[in-house]
Amino acid sequence: MARPKAEQPEQSAPPMVHTGARVRRNEDPRLLRGRGRYVDDIPLEGCVHGAFLRSTVARGRIVALDTTEAEQLPGVLAVYTCENIGGLDREMPLLIPHPCISHGRTQRPLARDDVYYVGQAIAFVVAVDRYVAEDAVSRISVDIEPLPVEVDMERAVDDGAPLVHPDVPGNIAAALVQNCGDADAAFARAEHRTKIRVQVDRSTGAPMECLATAARWDPVSGELVVWDGTQAPIGLRGALASLFELDEDKVRVIAPDVGGGFGPKIHFPYANEVLVPLAAMELGRPVKYIEDRSENFVHMSHERTQIHEIELAATKDGEVIGLRDVFLHDTGAFIPYGIAVAQVASTAIAGPYRIPNIEVEFRCVYTPTVPVTPYRGCGRPQANFALERAMDQLAEELGLDRFEIRRRNLIADDEFPYKREGLIFADGLPVTYDSGQYGAALALLEEELDLPAFRAEQEQARAEGRWLGLGLSFYVEGTGLGPYEGGRVRIHPITGKVYVNTGLTTQGQGHATSMAQLVADQLGVAVDDVIVVEGDTGVFDWGVATFASRAMVVSGSAIHKAAVKARERVLEIAANMLEVDQADIVLENGAATVRGTGTSVPLAAIATVSNPLRYAFNDAAQIATQFAPANKGDGPPLPEESRPGIQTEEYYSPPHATWAYGVHAAIVEVDPVSYDLQVKRYVIVHDCGKMINPMIVEGQIAGGVASGMGGAFYEKLEYEANGNLRNASFMEFLMPYATEVPHMEMHHLETPTPLNPIGAKGAGEAGTIPVAAVIASGIQDALAPEGIGPLWHVPLNPSVLHDAVREARSR
Amino acid sequence: MTSSTYRSPVNDDPTLDISLVVNGRPVEASVSPRLLLSDFLRHHLGLTGTHVGCEHGVCGACTVHIDGRAARSCLTLAVQLDGATVRTVEDLEGPDGSLSPVQAAFRDCHGLQCGFCTPGFLMSVTALLDEDPDVADASDAEIRERIAGNLCRCTGYQGIVAATRQAAETLRDAKEQADGTTQG
Numbered sequence: 001m002a003r004p005k006a007e008q009p010e011q012s013a014p015p016m017v018h019t020g021a022r023v024r025r026n027e028d029p030r031l032l033r034g035r036g037r038y039v040d041d042i043p044l045e046g047c048v049h050g051a052f053l054r055s056t057v058a059r060g061r062i063v064a065l066d067t068t069e070a071e072q073l074p075g076v077l078a079v080y081t082c083e084n085i086g087g088l089d090r091e092m093p094l095l096i097p098h099p100c101i102s103h104g105r106t107q108r109p110l111a112r113d114d115v116y117y118v119g120q121a122i123a124f125v126v127a128v129d130r131y132v133a134e135d136a137v138s139r140i141s142v143d144i145e146p147l148p149v150e151v152d153m154e155r156a157v158d159d160g161a162p163l164v165h166p167d168v169p170g171n172i173a174a175a176l177v178q179n180c181g182d183a184d185a186a187f188a189r190a191e192h193r194t195k196i197r198v199q200v201d202r203s204t205g206a207p208m209e210c211l212a213t214a215a216r217w218d219p220v221s222g223e224l225v226v227w228d229g230t231q232a233p234i235g236l237r238g239a240l241a242s243l244f245e246l247d248e249d250k251v252r253v254i255a256p257d258v259g260g261g262f263g264p265k266i267h268f269p270y271a272n273e274v275l276v277p278l279a280a281m282e283l284g285r286p287v288k289y290i291e292d293r294s295e296n297f298v299h300m301s302h303e304r305t306q307i308h309e310i311e312l313a314a315t316k317d318g319e320v321i322g323l324r325d326v327f328l329h330d331t332g333a334f335i336p337y338g339i340a341v342a343q344v345a346s347t348a349i350a351g352p353y354r355i356p357n358i359e360v361e362f363r364c365v366y367t368p369t370v371p372v373t374p375y376r377g378c379g380r381p382q383a384n385f386a387l388e389r390a391m392d393q394l395a396e397e398l399g400l401d402r403f404e405i406r407r408r409n410l411i412a413d414d415e416f417p418y419k420r421e422g423l424i425f426a427d428g429l430p431v432t433y434d435s436g437q438y439g440a441a442l443a444l445l446e447e448e449l450d451l452p453a454f455r456a457e458q459e460q461a462r463a464e465g466r467w468l469g470l471g472l473s474f475y476v477e478g479t480g481l482g483p484y485e486g487g488r489v490r491i492h493p494i495t496g497k498v499y500v501n502t503g504l505t506t507q508g509q510g511h512a513t514s515m516a517q518l519v520a521d522q523l524g525v526a527v528d529d530v531i532v533v534e535g536d537t538g539v540f541d542w543g544v545a546t547f548a549s550r551a552m553v554v555s556g557s558a559i560h561k562a563a564v565k566a567r568e569r570v571l572e573i574a575a576n577m578l579e580v581d582q583a584d585i586v587l588e589n590g591a592a593t594v595r596g597t598g599t600s601v602p603l604a605a606i607a608t609v610s611n612p613l614r615y616a617f618n619d620a621a622q623i624a625t626q627f628a629p630a631n632k633g634d635g636p637p638l639p640e641e642s643r644p645g646i647q648t649e650e651y652y653s654p655p656h657a658t659w660a661y662g663v664h665a666a667i668v669e670v671d672p673v674s675y676d677l678q679v680k681r682y683v684i685v686h687d688c689g690k691m692i693n694p695m696i697v698e699g700q701i702a703g704g705v706a707s708g709m710g711g712a713f714y715e716k717l718e719y720e721a722n723g724n725l726r727n728a729s730f731m732e733f734l735m736p737y738a739t740e741v742p743h744m745e746m747h748h749l750e751t752p753t754p755l756n757p758i759g760a761k762g763a764g765e766a767g768t769i770p771v772a773a774v775i776a777s778g779i780q781d782a783l784a785p786e787g788i789g790p791l792w793h794v795p796l797n798p799s800v801l802h803d804a805v806r807e808a809r810s811r
Numbered sequence: 812m813t814s815s816t817y818r819s820p821v822n823d824d825p826t827l828d829i830s831l832v833v834n835g836r837p838v839e840a841s842v843s844p845r846l847l848l849s850d851f852l853r854h855h856l857g858l859t860g861t862h863v864g865c866e867h868g869v870c871g872a873c874t875v876h877i878d879g880r881a882a883r884s885c886l887t888l889a890v891q892l893d894g895a896t897v898r899t900v901e902d903l904e905g906p907d908g909s910l911s912p913v914q915a916a917f918r919d920c921h922g923l924q925c926g927f928c929t930p931g932f933l934m935s936v937t938a939l940l941d942e943d944p945d946v947a948d949a950s951d952a953e954i955r956e957r958i959a960g961n962l963c964r965c966t967g968y969q970g971i972v973a974a975t976r977q978a979a980e981t982l983r984d985a986k987e988q989a990d991g992t993t994q995g
Binding site (some may be wrong): 743 | 821846853857858859861863864865872899910917919923924925927928930933954955956958961963964966968970972
């Protein structure tokens with residue numbers, strides 16, 4: 001038997017050499033050489049290709065659908081409509097139910113009788129290649145009788161407005177009121193009230209890789225293998241197993257390299273995710289569907305449209321004692337992902353401020369548009385825009401400085417954990433901020449900005465007729481939602497390399513590096529000797545998915561726990577092999593070394609010895625087979641309650657979300673002729689707890705700010721009154737290029753969370769959240785001398801600003 | 812020599828014979844007139860490093876070099892390439908398999924995340940530095956202007972700007988050293 005632990009002097013925790021360092025990424029050499037493997041790169045012998053016929057009418061009734069000519073086109077293997085997809089012709093699951101969803105509606109893979117938005121799939125063609133498949137789509141004849149539509153969310157809830165679903169009164173899918181404290185009492189005793197109406201318009205994540213699915217059915221093993229550009233392979237596997245009535249073990253979903261996710265790829269199943277597997281099973285050939293960019297605009301989920309009426313109750317000194325927010329949330333034509341976006345917005349509404357009394361109410365509204373599911377930020381950018389614009393307005397009305405009013409209301413360091421009883425976050429638990437140094441963050445930002453210098457510069461600029469302003473926004477972000485993730489660590493007996501698995505996927509977040517850093521420190525190996533494999537249900541299939549800035553928090557913690565256990569096992573065996581106490585062993589450079597001596601055994605040998613195997617296929621294995629020296633006692637080579645090899649598996653389940661936060665400021669200038677925006681400085685103070693790899697954290701923030709810039713000034717999906725999406729291409733949907741994204745100055749605080757063993761909070765969405773408020777408040781400040789009206793609607797653009805100035809001057 | 816025939820397997824569309832050089836190797840092919848260069852590279856030559864992001868020439872993910880100049884392979888028909896020389900991301904690494912200065916700089920500066928736009932950026936930046944060695948001295952704003960033909964949704968461009976500058980400096984230093992050696 002292995003020696004009981006109690007006999008061993010305590011091994012102290014290993015030094016953190018890699019954790020916290022700016023380690024270059026393990027995944028890069030492959031991606032830089034063009035050797036990535038995205039879905040469309042998977043070589044599948046005999047593969048055939050799918051294409052969709054999509055609705056060009058928003059709301060309408062299909063009166064005729066004729067696929068004959070398409071079927072007759074040489075090279076076409078199948079044309080699917082709702083009539084010939086068997087049990088798949090059903091409404092897809094409503095993934096996250098909630099009691100407040102009174103009228104939940106989800107769509108069918110292919111439209112039956114009715115269409116509900118431009119882009120909805122009506123037919124799916126499979127042909128020998130993509131070119132022929134698209135030829136065939138153009139030969140399908142469809143006649144759709146248009147029905148009245150109302151794409152304006154506010155008018156959609158009016159009496160008599162056209163209904164998206166005839167049996168859903170008022171187009172209301174869900175409604176929820178939440179209370180924390182006593183808002184009525186707070187407003188009754190308020191010395192000052194500020195109420196504003198803000199609007200955020202619709203956008204899309206536009207990942208560089210559109211949706212993509214390939215599938216192969218193996219009739220011998222009865223296994224369905226699906227390669228899919230998803231954030232949730234385990235979830236998709238569950239859905240496919242359910243829909244096709246297969247055992248989960250007979251469905252393997254692989255998310256290979258995925259070209260960006262940003263939220264929309266957490267939703268499943270999209271039409272392609274069920275029809276490609278169906279066709280592969282029916283045709284007996286691999287089938288692939290690669291969405292094109294124009295389809296991506298009208299098929300993959302959108303987000304953002306919300307209209308908030310937010311009111312603050314304050315004292316004369318600017319202490320905010322109450323908040324009321326009533327908002328409408330546009331969920332598109334269906335609500336497949338439940339109320340996640342609205343719920344996250346509603347629970348983020350009080351931001352970093354104490355505000356003890358809150359009443360927040362929302363309604364989710366159906367409009368005949370692409371369905372809405374989370375996109376980077378998931379309701380937080382809207383909530384932040386509402387709150388921070390209201391704080392600016394309150395400051396102005398009270399004659400207070402914008403920094404000062406925030407300082408007076410920030411939750412103090414000694415108030416954590418800070419609970420908002422009654423506000424239930426997306427994890428089903430009350431909002432509880434775990435840790436932070438909000439005041440220090442704001443002070444650091446002020447210092448970095450050098451406000452006196454800016455004020456002087458602004459005065460000078462104004463004297464010259466230039467429009468220079470400063471914008472500011474403070475945000476919090478609930479990250480790292482449960483329920484759980486797992487991690488497995490295994491040391492390879494031959495090479496000594498360490499394999500790590502988890503149930504997540506990566507779309508560029510660098511898991512293969514940051515997760516490896518955690519493990520490398522525990523086992524004393526190089527980061528590039530730790531190989532992280534994820535996104536494959538055939539490898540690891542317990543877990544949830546990559547979303548909600550949760551990968552490092554939840555999977556990272558699980559992997560850390562597994563690595564700690566693996567370290568214990570390595571030390572136990574190495575102590576037996578080296579005949580010393582565990583406390584005398586150092587794990588470094590891929591070996592266990594007796595402290596202060598040159599005596600060591602490599603990890604590969606330890607891993608080999610850990611497995612009392614039979615066959616001597618190499619020298620190390622010969623040692624193991626002959627001596628089984630991992631154990632010193634009597635009894636079988638593999639003691640009771642142990643397992644061969646060094647392989648550990650642990651799970652982590654967070655008690656509740658952990659709250660990251662930050663504050664951004666920008667110095668902006670608006671050109672008085674072109675009304676173009678120039679961001680002269682963009683300064684960030686950010687705290688996501690313990691940073692495992694600051695380089696990767698900064699990359700996440702920078703990417704987040706870029707998408708925030710899009711939402712602030714460029715990216716807006718323009719629906720026409722008839723429900724047609726006017727700018728469904730990269731030519732017309734403006735996205736920030738390198739010329740539109742400012743250089744970002746980043747400063748970090750690291751307040752560890754007490755909730756998990758690595759002290760990390762999430763970072764994936766943080767950068768996006770405050771940007772619209774920063775830019776709007778900066779432009780408002782810049783144009784203050786013109787006396788323009790409030791900027792409470794984003795995205796802004798030069799025309800809006802031009803109109804605002806013209807309107808002010810004509811007053 | 813690589814030989815490839817692409818004929819639509821189902822109709823009588825004519826095919827055209829083309830002869831070109833791809834990554835230093837001669838290629839003979841018989842292709843449908845409507846076949847895009849991006850599809851030809853990816854699905855007929857197996858060079859899947861070239862990615863397709865928009866299929867209408869805006870995002871730059873599919874950028875390759877045609878006769879030494881950066882070009883969009885999604886806006887080019889394979890039949891236009893008769894007699895041309897094409898270089899793709901697979902050809903950037905050195906003969907010993909080492910990363911090129913541009914590739915190495917992208918890694919050093921965290922100039923990539925999901926990696927989908929990366930081959931296009933690498934080809935654009937490589938062409939830029941081939942054409943204009945003075946980029947090392949350019950302002951950040953100028954560098955941003957010069958790389959504004961490619962979209963990235965992950966990085967916020969900060970790492971890409973830094974990588975472009977680092978690569979420009981590396982190449983300039985190497986050139987100066989080479990010139991010095993020649994003159995010396």
